[in-house]
Amino acid sequence: MKQHTSLTVPGFDDVIAAHDRIASHIHRTPVLTSQFFDDMTGASLFFKCENFQKAGAFKARGAANAVFGLSDTDAAAGVATHSSGNHGLSLSYAAGRRNIPVTVVMPRTAPDAKKAAVRGYGGQVVECEPSTSSREAVFAEVVAKTGADFVHPYNDPRVIAGQATCSKELVEDVADLEAVVAPIGGGGMISGSCLTLSTLSPDTKIFAAEPKNADDAYRSFKSGHIIADDAPDTIADGLKVPLKDLTWHFVSRHVADILLATEAEIVDAMYLAWQRMKIVIEPSSAVALATILKNKDQFAGKRVGVILTGGNVDLKNLPWMKS
């Protein structure tokens, strides 16, 4: 089983190589503005719309970089991951583009729609029990049998270099950003943003946005070491996972602050974005906007990039339908 989780810190050269490698497999997503949110915050907000990305989330960048960086020999054995979320979907998309096998280990309790989406991109779903021990055992078996390359959802230098292309496009398209706000879960997007911005735009402050209900990155940041929570509960289901060594490397060095939003604030921001910008964003994306709306003083008068990370939601089960 090949792993890339020892501390091989990617550099900006890796980001340039990644962008060349994945350009034909991803969208250069648009940057939208909103008079409504500018009026509301006093800031000039530039929304990088990764909800329009292939497979519906920024994760297609890192997955494509990992998949298309493999030698033909390694690629023949395929790739594998464990993820019931956007990374599993994106890895299936990228592997499908290269026409190589991909296995996604998912709890048997994951929604059928998520399994179907992975299969829709040509991925093979292998089910495990909904426990860490079962997941690890089943995943090890898959890798032993197939020799597949393990692409971790975020703690992988290839993945971080891929995610870093998002902020690269943003600063190419929008000059003089004084701040960039992105959600933080495992820290792949934030690490990529740190990697790019510290090179291309070192005066841009990087803010991570996290659900208050899953504030392990916030507490890690404040205490100076990684804290991992067991099964935090938040509607922003992409942000439940903990930091790991590689992402901690970037977060601890380059992030200006981590801002928190409550569940109600996340849902309100998501609703407002749908209503006023006419775009479908998932709760994890809304966390970034929510923290700006509640910290207006910090952003007023500034040019602020906001990374809307994805748009994969169950349209038949929206949070504002639940009351």
Add this chain to the structure above:
Amino acid sequence: MKQHTSLTVPGFDDVIAAHDRIASHIHRTPVLTSQFFDDMTGASLFFKCENFQKAGAFKARGAANAVFGLSDTDAAAGVATHSSGNHGLSLSYAAGRRNIPVTVVMPRTAPDAKKAAVRGYGGQVVECEPSTSSREAVFAEVVAKTGADFVHPYNDPRVIAGQATCSKELVEDVADLEAVVAPIGGGGMISGSCLTLSTLSPDTKIFAAEPKNADDAYRSFKSGHIIADDAPDTIADGLKVPLKDLTWHFVSRHVADILLATEAEIVDAMYLAWQRMKIVIEPSSAVALATILKNKDQFAGKRVGVILTGGNVDLKNLPWMKS
């Protein structure tokens, strides 16, 4: 009461003048593509996203053209219309930009959210009973009292010339369109598309898309004279109104065909657009997409413009939540 409903047919010069007049008050909306829908149809679809337009619909174009075309003297008396939909909202938006009074006559039974939205843009709502006779009486009273200029939702050359700027942008941004599909209700958007395309791209076929449940334009087109239905029932609530003399002028001369979609087909197309393109479109917009999905043979292999007319929906009451 000034009216512009006698047959003053706008020409393409009026479209150029309109575009100059309104450019700083509207968005030049993006054109999106979708691999998913291209694969599904075999066509190359170019979606003109008027759901991202100011006030959430293409109607801002015609309303802004009417408002900003008024002399200062006429403008001082304000504008007025009767509409509980996007036109009332858009006229309020445009009048607000010019800082002149605007009155929108609406049935007292219209949703509070629609009244609030008009007021949010600075419009004054005057309520009438939910009947044509009450609406006309109340509207006449408003105009008599204020001297406001009546801006009809579609049967007005200024409005048609404004809507025509949408197809103008589309053909400027996308070359060699073989067809353009847009929804038809009163016919303002289709008339504008006819006006522009017959001049700039005469080989582009113009298809109107209509709900089967409100197929008065279809029956008008087939029979050669205007047929108006009394209160048709469709989820595409922007498309219930009948053709009038000015819009009939364009429809009868330039439309290649009118295609119909059932309520279920409209909802399915709307759901798919939200799910795959991550954009919020209203049912009226989905009618155009629905007719393409059910008439694939007609569009396969062709470059097709699709006008997504608006994105104003009640997010708390979505059609797929009703079952």
